[in-house]
Amino acid sequence: xxxxxxxxxQKMIDAGLNLTRWAKGRGHAAPTVLRILSGTYPCETGxxxxxIVKDLNESGYLVFKDEDKxx
Numbered sequence: 001x002x003x004x005x006x007x008x009x010q011k012m013i014d015a016g017l018n019l020t021r022w023a024k025g026r027g028h029a030a031p032t033v034l035r036i037l038s039g040t041y042p043c044e045t046g047x048x049x050x051x052i053v054k055d056l057n058e059s060g061y062l063v064f065k066d067e068d069k070x071x
Contacts, residue, residue: 022059028052037062 019037020030033052035041043049056062 019061022061023052026055028055 019033023030023033032048036052041049053062
């Protein structure tokens with residue numbers, strides 16, 4: 001099987017742009033959203049973190065481990 005890496009790279013770029021638009025539309029800072037998803041956000045408490053995680057979950061971008069097992 002041959003993988004078209006250029007298509008894969010473009011899909012990743014498109015997904016990043018969609019997530020950036022999603023974040024801006026909800027009033028979140030796009031870099032903060034990306035840091036939370038990559039696990040490099042330093043604080044798991046606070047209003048901003050909780051609000052972003054809640055919005056990500058409601059929008060279907062984030063699935064918690066418990067929900068993944070249930071599906």
